[in-house]
Amino acid sequence: xxxxxxxxxxAGWRAMLGSAGExxxxxxxxxxxxxxxxxxxxxxxxxxxxxxLQYQPAMYTKAFxxxxxxxxxxxxxxxxxxxxxxxxxxxxxxxxxxxxxxxIQLLLGLGIAIRPTARLALAASIAWSLGVWWFGExxxxxLNGGASPLNGAPGGVILYALLAxxxxxxxxxxxxxxxxxxxxxxxxxxxxxxxxxxxxxxxxLTPANRASWAWRWPACSPRA
Amino acid sequence: xxxxxxxxxxxxxxTLPNVAWEVLFGLLxxxxxxxxxxxxxxxxxxxxxxxxxxxxxxxxxxxxxLALGTAAAGGGGTGGMSGPALRYPTLAGVxxxxxxxxxxWDLNQLSGRRYSLGGAGIIAGGxxxxxxxxxxxxxxxxxxxxxxxxxxMLVIMI
Numbered sequence: 441x442x443x444x445x446x447x448x449x450x451a452g453w454r455a456m457l458g459s460a461g462e463x464x465x466x467x468x469x470x471x472x473x474x475x476x477x478x479x480x481x482x483x484x485x486x487x488x489x490x491x492x493l494q495y496q497p498a499m500y501t502k503a504f505x506x507x508x509x510x511x512x513x514x515x516x517x518x519x520x521x522x523x524x525x526x527x528x529x530x531x532x533x534x535x536x537x538x539x540x541x542x543x544i545q546l547l548l549g550l551g552i553a554i555r556p557t558a559r560l561a562l563a564a565s566i567a568w569s570l571g572v573w574w575f576g577e578x579x580x581x582x583l584n585g586g587a588s589p590l591n592g593a594p595g596g597v598i599l600y601a602l603l604a605x606x607x608x609x610x611x612x613x614x615x616x617x618x619x620x621x622x623x624x625x626x627x628x629x630x631x632x633x634x635x636x637x638x639x640x641x642x643x644x645l646t647p648a649n650r651a652s653w654a655w656r657w658p659a660c661s662p663r664a
Numbered sequence: 665x666x667x668x669x670x671x672x673x674x675x676x677x678x679t680l681p682n683v684a685w686e687v688l689f690g691l692l693x694x695x696x697x698x699x700x701x702x703x704x705x706x707x708x709x710x711x712x713x714x715x716x717x718x719x720x721x722x723x724x725x726x727x728x729x730l731a732l733g734t735a736a737a738g739g740g741g742t743g744g745m746s747g748p749a750l751r752y753p754t755l756a757g758v759x760x761x762x763x764x765x766x767x768x769w770d771l772n773q774l775s776g777r778r779y780s781l782g783g784a785g786i787i788a789g790g791x792x793x794x795x796x797x798x799x800x801x802x803x804x805x806x807x808x809x810x811x812x813x814x815x816x817m818l819v820i821m822i
Contacts, residue, residue: 477772484768485761492764492815546812549764553771 475619480562480607483600484552487565491546499538505531511577514584519574526575544568562604569601587643594639602632668725669813672732682729689726693719717766717807724759724814731756732821753822763815767808774804 473481498504509527512520530537548568551561573579573595580587580595587593608623616622621629643649668689671679679685700715731750750756796802 473772481765481768481772484772485765488764488768488812489760489815492760492812492819495816496820549768550771550808553768553775555772555775 476607476609476622479603479619480552480558480609483565483603483607484549484561486600487545487549487552489549491542491544491549494538494542494545499542500535502531502534504538505534508576511581513578514581514586515578516583519579519583523575523578559609562608566601566604569597569604572597573601582639582643585646585648587646588649589640589644590649593643594636599636602636606632665721665725665810668729669810669817672728672817686726686729689722689729693722693726696722717770720759720762720766721810721814724763724818727752727755727759728817728821750818750821756818756822760815760818763811763818767804767811770804770807774800 493499505527508530509524512523512527514520515523545568548561548565551557552565554561577592577595577597578584580593580598581591582594606620606624606629610623612622612625614625617626618629620633624632667679668685671677671685680688696715696718700719703715728750731752
């Protein structure tokens with residue numbers, strides 16, 4: 441290959457890379473983040489992190505199924521029976537199902553991050569969160585009397601669903617007073633936050649949590 | 665980077681000595697940091713963003729080799745992922761957060777209105793393979809794969 445041909449080839453690559461960089465620069469200007477989109481990306485990052493954590497070797501052991509089965513304890517039969525069934529199913533197909541779970545969580549994160557699929561991924565994340573809240577967290581212990589803000593009640597994953605609802609990419613006709621009100625309106629957004637915080641306060645004041653041992657580490661409590 | 669990661673994943677895969685990887689990733693981290701700093705001072709903001717990503721990736725690899733090597737000095741080997749836990753796990757946590765945050769941010773930028781994920785058209789005219797390899801979607805895909813894989817490696821080494 442001649443020197444001129446080599447230089448011409450390099451110039452071609454530089455031109456292409458330069459053009460890609462300029463285009464990207466223009467695009468970055470066009471794709472500026474507003475507060476809601478930034479929060480959606482935080483949610484996407486959390487789902488990605490969840491997916492990575494779900495791939496850990498510890499999740500491919502029997503302990504994972506046993507942990508899920510343990511969340512059935514104390515719940516009404518209608519809630520507990522599906523949890524037990526699902527934990528048993530997981531026990532038999534641990535590798536396959538855990539890989540599917542982890543991949544779904546990764547895809548939710550990637551889907552929320554990609555603008556055209558954000559709406560679909562947010563909707564799917566609400567459904568997935570509700571499923572994990574029931575089958576993975578036993579509804580956060582809300583119905584078994586052992587719920588406490590210190591042990592994660594009302595369940596971490598239900599907060600993802602709440603965030604997905606509040607960050608839904610739609611705008612109402614009236615201007616929103618704050619970011620979380622853009623999709624559902626100010627009154628509904630405030631009501632949802634009120635329910636969350638009042639539930640935390642309620643769980644903190646239940647008799648089980650007012651006992652003398654309740655504020656120690658949960659594993660030290662007589663219930664554990 | 666892919667070879668280094670594969671070598672860390674699989675103890676039976678012999679690549680370069682750890683010291684060579686440490687020097688290589690140290691130099692790359694410094695180089696991309698310098699390029700990012702230089703590009704930030706110019707108008708090439710997009711190029712500076714790319715350099716930032718490379719700095720994070722290279723620094724994470726450097727950290728893994730250094731921390732794993734230091735920990736292994738107390739016993740065990742550095743080959744594969746079954747060796748001793750990393751030192752300075754908080755730093756590993758910071759890298760994990762950066763590595764999962766960047767794909768989300770990058771995919772958002774790439775899927776913006778003017779810059780679709782099927783952006784091979786910006787280098788139209790070149791051969792199909794070259795166009796595919798240089799397409800922003802391909803590059804973003806590799807960045808996501810590398811970032812997630814690296815985050816996973818760090819998580820299981822903590």
